Amino acid sequence: MCGIAGIYNYQSSKEPSTEGIVKNMLSLIKHRGPDESGILQDSNVGMGSVRLSIIDLTSGQQPMSDQSGRYWIVYNGEIFNYTELRSELITKGVRFKTTSDTEVVVQMYATYGADCLKYFNGQFAFCIWDRNKKELFLARDRVGIRPLFYWHQNNSFAFCSEIKGLLSLEHVERSLDEESLSQIFTYWTTLTPKTPFKGIFELQPGHYMHVSSRGIQINKYWSLDYTSTKEPIVKNLSDxxxxxxxxxDDAVKIRLKADVPVGAYLSGGLDSSVTTSYIKKIEPNVLNTFSIGFSEKAYDESGYQSEAANFFNTNHIAFSCTSEELAGSFAQTIWHTEFPILRTSPIPMFLLSKKVRENNIKVVITGEGADEFFGGYNIFKETKIRRFWASQPNSKIRPKLLTKLYPYIPLVKDAPEISLKMFFGYKLSETENPAYSHLLRWNNTSRLKSFFSDDIISSQNSNSSPGALKALPDGFARWSGLAKAQYLEATIFMSGYLLSSQGDRMAMGNSVEGRYPFLDHRLIEFSSKLPDNFKLNCLNEKFILKKLSVGKIPASITNRSKQAYRAPVSTSLYNFKTPDHFNDFLSDESIISYGIFNLKKVKTFLAKLEQQDTISEIDQMALVGILSTQMLYKMFIKEPITPNSGELKNCRIINSLKSD
Structure with missing residues (x-):
């Protein structure tokens, strides 16, 4: 796993040195690859990588070329079927000088061009320089596990694994994008290709791009498809x-390929327990598992974690996180997310990956993706109940089903009928709305936008209102209600937030690579063809996965109710032990100076919090959103980004390549 960066002045007749520019970018993302670094400078292009050595530790240095020397690659990720692809290329006469998957990627591109992407089973973001065509080729994995950001202006193009690298460039404007802020305070993330920063974009998952003097061309090579859910391929459950x-089994097996030890997260839930069961079956030797608990019992799952660890007989490392530790790591978390956040959930993931690294583990297998693709989230149940209720909107009994979904939210669990109807009845009858499943969530979250300053509010447009989505896939209207909800959850929330702010950035912030068997594209495509009731059976989530788990994991975990992953908020961020710098970010001076939020509304809100013993879900989100946005502004806009290229480790420079 690595971090990559580069710059291309594609209309320049000069050959300016790009080495220093690329070094600066790489120095800001060196946490992604602390083992070594390398830079290629060729004509008016420069690109490089920082490397976290996992496969072929001795000869996998980047940048790397194909056997002809025409194509050069910098690469972040893993191709899990690289050994099979390598064997196929050898039969075609390709000669390899390393045993790394990096070389397989560049040789596949040399052989198949952009079509190489359909052969890859992995998580990746890479850039290939074609010396003959003077063209860059950039690509990103199917669901956006690995990041890739870019900027272009005045015939210059730059890319980086993280936004902070691009913000170090002299000509990049450093300002927040008002529409993006509005999207984050609605969808929890931006709608790709937008990011929180003006002029900086994200290559969308399942897409590739060509960059040359002719311009920039972006194409899609894969997308999530639920066409068959209305009339799924008929299979019985046992088959x-x-x-x-x-x-x-195979998805886990190929993700165990590494030349370093592999660990696993064990949360105490169904998904991580199932993946751990396969690891133990495939490699029955000692497995290092990791889990985090909370001192606040309402959020703690330590009992289930211990039960799973004992069941699998793993070398289990568990620790408990206090509210003070969460607060103390908040700023560092925002430095890595590069996005405002509305929940504190990324912070424990950062602390967990830190614990993994302290135990000399570079790779962990986790259970992300199971909820999205096998119908695990409460939002899927909520949508089903709302559609059921909408068919008889005057029913007094049907809304009561909603009280079973959120036992961890007292205001829902104990709500009277009138309150349920007022809260969950939002646009109840608009069942034909393509975003029906998420209208309620997005509407509730968008209430947070009322805290924005007048200038921010006046700059917003209709594209940032709840449900104002861009083009949806062909045939989307014919998909089942569950399929539509799954698509929105996977392409917006999972890709834009879960795999980034809570996934890649938190793990790579501590130089740890996460691997996700449930995000194997074969599993995703398999799940998309299953009948809905194999995933959500009545209100029984992940039905087929639970059936699969019988006998593989403790029965208590198979049968336990779904518990959303959450972390303490109010006790962490706003109490008598709150760090002093939090008050600085929320001070009158900072609110006025940054110009993002309305001072009067923020002061009224904070005064209300001081008078309450408990804080509602929406107020918790408001507190986290305001604080994280203020932090983001100071880190990336108000204060200069300060690269330190002298800290790059073992930096190898390849200079002035010329055509043969």
Missing amino acids: SIEELDNLL
Whole structure:
């Protein structure tokens, strides 16, 4: 796993040195690759990488070329089927000088061009320089596990694994994008390709791009498709379970490929327990597992974590996180997310990956993706109940089903009928709205935008209102209600928030690579063809996965109710032990100076919090959103980004390549 960066002055007749520019960018993302670094400078292009050595530790240095020397690659990720692809290329006469997957990627591109992407099973973001065409080729994995950001202006193009690298460039404007802020305070993330910063974009998952003097061309090579959910391929449940078992077994097996030890997260839930069961089956030797608990019992799952660790007999490392530790790591978390956040959930993930690294583990296997693709989230149940309720809107009984979904939210669990109807009845009858499943969530979150300053509010447009989505896939209107909800959850929330702010950035902030068997594209495509009731059976979530888990994991974990992953908020961020710098970010001076939020509304809100013993869900989100946005502004806009290229480790420079 690595971090990559580069710059291309594609209309320049000069050959300016790009080495220093690329070094500066790489120095800001060196946490992604602390083991070594390298830079290629060729004509008016420069690109480089910082490397976290996992496969082929001795000869996998980047940048790397194909056997002809025409194509050069910098690469972040893993191709899990690289050994099979390598064997196929050898039969075509390709000669390899390393055993790394990096070389397989560049040789595949040399052989197949952009079509190489359809052969890859992995998580990746890479850039290939074609010396003959003077063209860059950049690509990103199917669901956006690995990041890739870019900027272009005045015939210059730059890319980086993280936004902070681009913000170090002299000509990049450093300002927040008002529409992006509005999207974050609605969808929890921006709608790709936008980011929180003006002029900086994200290459969308499942896309690739060509960059040359002719301009920039972006194409899609893969997308999530639920076309068959209305009339799924008829299979009985037992056959489907067997196929899922085989797919998951192989997905885990290929993700265990590494020349370093591999660990696993063990949360105490179904998904991580299932993946751990396959690891133990495939490699029955000692497995290092990691979990985090909370001193606040309402959020703690330590009991289930210990039960799973004992069941699998793993070398389990568990620790508990206090509210003070959460607060103390908030600013560092925002430095790595590069996005405002509305929940504190990324902070424990940062602390967990730190614990992993302290135990000399570079790779962890986790259970992300199971909820999205096998119907695990409460939002899927909520949508089903709302559609059921909408068919008889005057029913007094149907809304009461909603009280079973959120036992951890007292205001819902104990709500009277009138309150349920007022809260969950938002646009109840608009069942034909393509975003029906998420209208309620997005409407509730968008209430946070009322805290914005008048200038921010006046700059917003209709594209940032709840449900104002860009083009949806062909045939989306014919998909089942569950399929539509799954698509929105996977392409917006999972890709834009879960795999970034809570996933890649938190793990790579501590030089740890996460691997996700449930995000194997074969498993995703398999799940998309299953009948809905194999995933959400009545209100029983992840039905087929639970059936698969019987006998593989403790029965208490198979049968336990779904518990959303959450972390303490109010006790962490706003109490008598709150760090002093939090008050600085929320001070009158900072609120006025940054110009993002309305001072009067923020002061009224903070005064209300001081008078309350408990804080509502929406107020918790407001507190985290305001504080994280203020932090983001200071870190990336108000204060200069300060690279330190002298800290790059073992930096190898390849200078002035010329055509043969």
